[in-house]
Amino acid sequence: MNTPLVSLIDAGKSYQDLDALKSVTMYLNQGEVMGLFGHNGAGKTTMMKLILGVISPSRGKVEVMGMAPDSKAAWHSRTKVGYLPENVSFYEQLTGLEVLSYFAKLKGFTKGRAKKQAIDLLEQVGITHAMKRPVKTYSKGMRQRLGLAQAFIGEPKLLLLDEPTVGLDPMATRDFYQTVDQLKSNGSSIILCSHVLPGVEQHIDRAMILSTGQLLAMGTLAELRQQAALPVAIKPSGLNGSLANDSRLNGFLTANCPETLLVPEQEKLSVLRQLLSHEGLDDLHVEAANLEQVYQHFLSLHEKQHELSLHGKQDESGERKS
Incomplete structure (x- = not known):
């Protein structure tokens, strides 16, 4: 080494x-x-x-x-x-x-x-x-x-x-x-x-x-994407809203992105196979979380942990006073 x-x-x-x-x-x-x-x-x-x-x-x-x-x-x-x-x-x-x-x-x-x-x-x-x-x-x-x-x-x-x-x-x-x-x-x-x-x-x-x-x-x-468990964004085109009627895929849709599937990394291949079975599909864009999204994830997680820690300390001090 x-x-x-x-x-x-x-x-x-x-x-x-x-x-x-x-x-x-x-x-x-x-x-x-x-x-x-x-x-x-x-x-x-x-x-x-x-x-x-x-x-x-x-x-x-x-x-x-x-x-x-x-x-x-x-x-x-x-x-x-x-x-x-x-x-x-x-x-x-x-x-x-x-x-x-x-x-x-x-x-x-x-x-x-x-x-x-x-x-x-x-x-x-x-x-x-x-x-x-x-x-x-x-x-x-x-x-x-x-x-x-x-x-x-x-x-x-x-x-x-x-x-x-x-x-x-x-x-x-x-x-x-x-x-x-x-x-x-x-x-x-x-x-x-x-x-x-x-x-x-x-x-x-x-x-x-x-x-x-x-x-x-x-x-x-x-490695950081895996630790953060951030989803892969899959954007199909040519399906004209038919994703909402696909019971295997509509669970990955969100209100903010009606034509984008947010898919866990481990389910990416099965979702892609299902999309390819749709006759109207004419293109696919697959986008993993970028560095900025990974960075924001770890920063937000740290801030939440810090807030919980502060609340815990406040609760302890409250208990001591009572």
């Missing part, structure tokens, strides 16, 4: 009375893309900072490339790590080329190689035309592209991306995901944190869902 590139074992971070990250266990393998999802304050950035070694865990263990990232021994391995923070900022007076050349030198590139790396990356993210302009003249989208270029310096072994597509137009977002796919194929491991869920799922291997510092779910999209 290969040693994970990143491992968190019961890792948590507390600030006085606040548990920013509760005991989380996760492993990231080489060449794997992990999607990290959660609302603001869920603990995503705290987890990234623990992996970067910027902060130390209050409990548990964090290892990156075989060592604690906050240890002195980990300094040399930081050149193999790329990071894009949620809010990027650079020296306003420097040009894009000067900014990237500077960061490339920090990562160990010689002066000549640093400039070449900077030019190549500026071309990759599509801002070559602005490379000799001061950063203060850049738009938000251009700054985000410059931030991505900075994170990609030296084809990092580990890449941490916090809201990487904020400020990017659809074309730039597409180009970004192509770069992620390329880095993955070259063996890089990536943790991708995003609020924008549509379009993410085909680029990640597994997903982690956090809420209030707690790990709610982790796995492939297929």
Whole structure:
């Protein structure tokens, strides 16, 4: 079994009375893309900072490339790590080329190689035309592209991306995901944190869902769908309302979607066979729950459990008073 590139074992971070990250266990393998999802304050950035070694865990263990990232021994391995923070900022007076050349030198590139790396990356993210302009003249989208270029310096072994597509137009977002796919194929491991869920799922291997510092779910999209037991939506066309008269199928219809069947995964094939027996059927569209629906399911479940817990505590306090 290969040693994970990143491992968190019961890792948590507390600030006085606040548990920013509760005991989380996760492993990231080489060449794997992990999607990290959660609302603001869920603990995503705290987890990234623990992996970067910027902060130390209050409990548990964090290892990156075989060592604690906050240890002195980990300094040399930081050149193999790329990071894009949620809010990027650079020296306003420097040009894009000067900014990237500077960061490339920090990562160990010689002066000549640093400039070449900077030019190549500026071309990759599509801002070559602005490379000799001061950063203060850049738009938000251009700054985000410059931030991505900075994170990609030296084809990092580990890449941490916090809201990487904020400020990017659809074309730039597409180009970004192509770069992620390329880095993955070259063996890089990536943790991708995003609020924008549509379009993410085909680029990640597994997903982690956090809420209030707690790990709610982790796995492939297929595994999370199975855990959530979300139905498959089957949309037939050409039946002109005849589904309502089919006793084997009308139980899967809902008032909100009169022409859509919401079917448990394990019954999908038998429902499809029954639909194919209808003479008027001219097309079928089968749609499994997407990442956004899976995310909302686990978040809603957590909120309900939290409410029940609060009611339980209130009832206990009421009983004690009486």
